[in-house]
Amino acid sequence: xxxxxxxxxxxxxxxxxxxxxxxxxxxxxxxxxxxxxxxxxxxxxxxxxxxxxxxxxxxxxxxxxxxxxxxxxxxxxxxxxxxxxxxxxxxxxxxxxxxxxxxxxxxxxxxxxxxxxxxxxxxxxxxxxxxxxxxxxxxxxxxxxxxxxxxxxxxxxxxxxxxxxxxxxxxxxxxxxxxxxxxxxxxxxxxxxxxxxxxxxxxxxxxxxxxxxxxxxxxxxxxxxxxxxxxxxxxxxxxxxxxxxxxxxxxxxxxxxxxxxxxxxxxxxxxxxxxxxxxxxxxxxxxxxxxxxxxxxxxxxxxxxxxxxxxxxxxxxxxxxxxxxxxxxxxxxxxxxxxxxxxxxxxxxxxxxxxxxxxxxxxxxx
Numbered sequence: 159x160x161x162x163x164x165x166x167x168x169x170x171x172x173x174x175x176x177x178x179x180x181x182x183x184x185x186x187x188x189x190x191x192x193x194x195x196x197x198x199x200x201x202x203x204x205x206x207x208x209x210x211x212x213x214x215x216x217x218x219x220x221x222x223x224x225x226x227x228x229x230x231x232x233x234x235x236x237x238x239x240x241x242x243x244x245x246x247x248x249x250x251x252x253x254x255x256x257x258x259x260x261x262x263x264x265x266x267x268x269x270x271x272x273x274x275x276x277x278x279x280x281x282x283x284x285x286x287x288x289x290x291x292x293x294x295x296x297x298x299x300x301x302x303x304x305x306x307x308x309x310x311x312x313x314x315x316x317x318x319x320x321x322x323x324x325x326x327x328x329x330x331x332x333x334x335x336x337x338x339x340x341x342x343x344x345x346x347x348x349x350x351x352x353x354x355x356x357x358x359x360x361x362x363x364x365x366x367x368x369x370x371x372x373x374x375x376x377x378x379x380x381x382x383x384x385x386x387x388x389x390x391x392x393x394x395x396x397x398x399x400x401x402x403x404x405x406x407x408x409x410x411x412x413x414x415x416x417x418x419x420x421x422x423x424x425x426x427x428x429x430x431x432x433x434x435x436x437x438x439x440x441x442x443x444x445x446x447x448x449x450x451x452x453x454x455x456x457x458x459x460x461x462x463x464x465x466x467x468x469x470x471x472x473x474x475x476x477x478x479x480x481x482x483x484x485x486x487x488x489x490x491x492x493x494x495x496x497x498x499x500x501x502x503x504x505x506x507x508x509x510x511x512x513x514x515x516x517x518x519x520x521x522x523x524x
Contacts, residue, residue, distance in 0.1 A: 188217040195235065204243045211239040230268035234283060237261035241290065255290065262287040278311050280304075285323050298333040305341070314348055321345040322363055342366055356390045365400040372407055377415060384408050402428060409443040409501050418474075421501055425473030428503035429511055443473070443503060448496035450522060451488035461485015462521045463493040469502045471511040481517060493520045 195210035215232045222228040237258040244254050266283035273279045281304055288300035301324040308320040321341035328334050346367045349360035368383035384404040391401035405424040412421035425443060454461070464481040475498055483490045497518060504511040 188214060188221050191217060195239075204239070208236075208239040208243045211236040225268060225271070227268060227272055230265040230283075233261040233265045234286070237265075237286065237290070255292070259287060259290040262290055276307055276310065278307060278313070278316065280307060281316065281320065285320065288327050289323070294328070294331040294333060297327050298331070301327055314352070318345040318348040318363075319359070322359070322366070325366065339370065342370065355386075356393055361387055361390055361398075361400055365404060368404065369407065372411055377411055380411060381408065384411075406443050413444045413499070413501055422472045422474070425501050425503050426471075426511055429473065429506050442500040444499075444501040446496050446499050448492040448520060448522075451486075451492055454486060454488050454522070455524070458524055459485050460523050461489045462519060463489045464517060464519045465490075465493050465497055466515060466517040467497060468513050468515050469504060470513045471504050473502045473504045473511075475500050475502070476513075485522065489520075489522050492522070493518075496520075 191210050191213040195207055195214050198204075198207035198210055211232075215229075215236045218229050218232040222232075240254045240258040240261075262283050266280060266287055269277070269280050269283055284300050284304040284307070288297040288304065291297050291300075304320050305317075305324055308317040311317065322345050325338050325342045325345075328338055342363070346363040349357070349363045353360040364383050365387050368380045368387065371377075371380035371383065384407055387400050387404040391398050405428050408424045409421045409428070412418070412424070421444065428443060461484040463483040465478055466481050467478040468476050470476050478494055478497060480490045480494070497520075502516075505514040506512070
């Protein structure tokens with residue numbers, strides 16, 4: 159009997175000793191992983207950042223507890239790293255996408271417990287959750303909730319930021335309403351009044367407003383704002399997607415207005431800004447869709463046409479040739495008539511635009 163008692167006591171002591179040793183080790187491991195995560199972020203190493211963010215998140219559960227704000231913030235770090243890793247690869251990994259969204263929602267729940275359901279602190283996980291879900295209805299609900307909090311905050315900058323993020327998330331959904339357009343206009347007006355002309359937030363709002371005007375066929379207003387974006391990024395002396403996007407939209411704008419020479423200027427600029435890829439089908443800056451041949455449509459005939467052509471130094475389509483087709487000559491003719499009006503960014507070699515060849519595969523389906 160005493161022997162059994164002694165053995166039991168020994169195992170308790172050993173277990174206690176193990177706990178005493180494990181806690182400092184885990185704490186040290188956590189700090190090591192967290193520091194490595196921050197270092198990876200500074201180096202813009204998305205792969206390493208994701209690995210260390212995940213390790214820190216897992217170790218943080220023991221260090222802080224799964225209901226703590228620290229754990230919620232570690233979850234947001236991991237979710238951000240998942241999104242960044244996906245963007246760096248240029249793909250939308252569904253598994254990473256869902257995991258990031260779940261982490262944002264988990265953090266949101268902890269924030270709600272800590273700060274309340276209407277606190278300004280909820281803005282980050284709310285908007286991140288809206289941006290990371292594929293469910294547009296859910297994104298709309300989260301965005302509207304964020305807007306309501308921002309409107310009650312008496313913080314005009316927070317409101318403008320929220321209005322822009324909500325607009326961007328919902329612009330291509332059925333929840334894109336006149337109210338969303340009003341949010342964009344209000345945010346743009348705020349940034350024009352209160353932000354420097356070259357601030358990224360103001361330039362984003364300007365770019366979005368220019369696109370809105372272009373979509374509404376307000377060519378003069380769109381042209382002015384696109385040029386404003388281009389001018390400011392020139393002064394900042396670096397390329398940015400908004401500058402590239404502004405040039406691209408001006409190509410479409412001028413082509414629609416029948417001003418091909420002006421469109422050419424921006425085609426050439428884009429060619430200088432963006433490398434040409436010989437390994438893939440080039441994407442036109444401006445394209446008009448081919449008309450479905452009437453007789454083929456009446457008869458229910460489907461088919462395709464593959465056209466090879468040259469893109470000259472001005473980004474214009476020349477020297478078109480039919481590679482192959484199916485369904486009849488009418489599909490070839492329809493494709494040729496459309497492609498001849500397309501505009502591309504020319505390829506640059508040794509600082510000069512050159513003519514190069516590419517091809518397009520056009521499907522005609524009922």
